[in-house]
Amino acid sequence: MNETPALPGATLSAPALSNLSRKFGFWLFLSSELLIFCGLIGALLVTKSYAKEWPTAQELSLWLVSINTFLLLTSSLTVVLAIDAVRSGKTRPVPVYILISALLGVAFLAGQAVEYTHLITVEGHGFGDSFGTAFFILTGLHGLHVFVGVLWAFGVAARARARAYSATNYTSIEVFGLYWHFVDLVWILIFTVVYLIS
Amino acid sequence: MDHAETTPHRYTSPKVVFLILFIATIVEVGATLAGVPRKLLVPALLSISFVKAALVALYFMHLRYEKLIYGVIFITPAAFAILLMVILATR
Numbered sequence: 001m002n003e004t005p006a007l008p009g010a011t012l013s014a015p016a017l018s019n020l021s022r023k024f025g026f027w028l029f030l031s032s033e034l035l036i037f038c039g040l041i042g043a044l045l046v047t048k049s050y051a052k053e054w055p056t057a058q059e060l061s062l063w064l065v066s067i068n069t070f071l072l073l074t075s076s077l078t079v080v081l082a083i084d085a086v087r088s089g090k091t092r093p094v095p096v097y098i099l100i101s102a103l104l105g106v107a108f109l110a111g112q113a114v115e116y117t118h119l120i121t122v123e124g125h126g127f128g129d130s131f132g133t134a135f136f137i138l139t140g141l142h143g144l145h146v147f148v149g150v151l152w153a154f155g156v157a158a159r160a161r162a163r164a165y166s167a168t169n170y171t172s173i174e175v176f177g178l179y180w181h182f183v184d185l186v187w188i189l190i191f192t193v194v195y196l197i198s
Numbered sequence: 199m200d201h202a203e204t205t206p207h208r209y210t211s212p213k214v215v216f217l218i219l220f221i222a223t224i225v226e227v228g229a230t231l232a233g234v235p236r237k238l239l240v241p242a243l244l245s246i247s248f249v250k251a252a253l254v255a256l257y258f259m260h261l262r263y264e265k266l267i268y269g270v271i272f273i274t275p276a277a278f279a280i281l282l283m284v285i286l287a288t289r
Contacts, residue, residue, distance in 0.1 A: 032275075073220060181255075192244065
């Protein structure tokens with residue numbers, strides 16, 4: 001008898017298999033993103049080791065950036081609370097949690113805009129100096145990720161409000177959570193390397 | 199169409215993890231402003247930030263409860279990132 005061997009995951013239904021593929025693909029995407037940020041952090045550290053001048057923590061608005069760090073950490077907490085709520089079938093607070101995360105993301109971007117304005121107008125940094133080039137590319141790319149995350153969060157909040165998620169249907173919000181936490185994780189590294197070890 | 203067919207885990211309270219992250223960040227900023235000698239400060243700050251990043255990955259991204267393959271995918275570049283940062287930041 002010639003029997004066809006069962007494929008791995010053949011016991012899963014098509015939607016469950018699709019969810020597994022989405023998560024697997026997204027983890028691959030995040031790992032490639034991590035390498036991009038790793039390269040940029042490395043470039044900043046190398047640039048710093050050859051630079052004649054480098055701003056101190058105070059010149060880099062450490063207090064403002066610390067507040068921004070707390071904003072991002074808090075936004076991660078609200079995303080986890082949203083995912084935990086939807087997993088346990090309590091969908092009512094989900095849009096509120098996600099909306100809070102989005103607004104915290106907006107506040108982070110506003111803080112970054114203030115920081116950039118200070119660095120450019122008061123400290124006189126820009127793409128003309130080695131610090132400015134390395135700093136603005138790294139933190140700017142991260143800010144772009146936050147911006148994309150904010151837009152995504154508003155979309156997720158709208159879908160959550162329309163009761164699109166449930167205890168058996170939450171992969172989309174989970175994938176958004178992975179992205180948002182990744183942005184937070186990268187910021188933890190940037191905050192230490194760029195602002196604290198300066 | 200979404201359809202998660204996994205049994206929900208009993209997760210560690212995210213509020214506890216958040217509190218640890220919050221306190222660790224205060225310690226980092228405090229140590230920087232207190233003027234701790236650079237030889238001590240840099241390894242300490244890097245260690246704290248790696249622990250914080252690990253907490254986010256394990257408990258916020260639920261890597262601790264996920265399939266091993268996701269961990270392997272993510273930890274491999276993370277190991278390179280850690281190695282690069284340690285070498286460049288401490289030299």
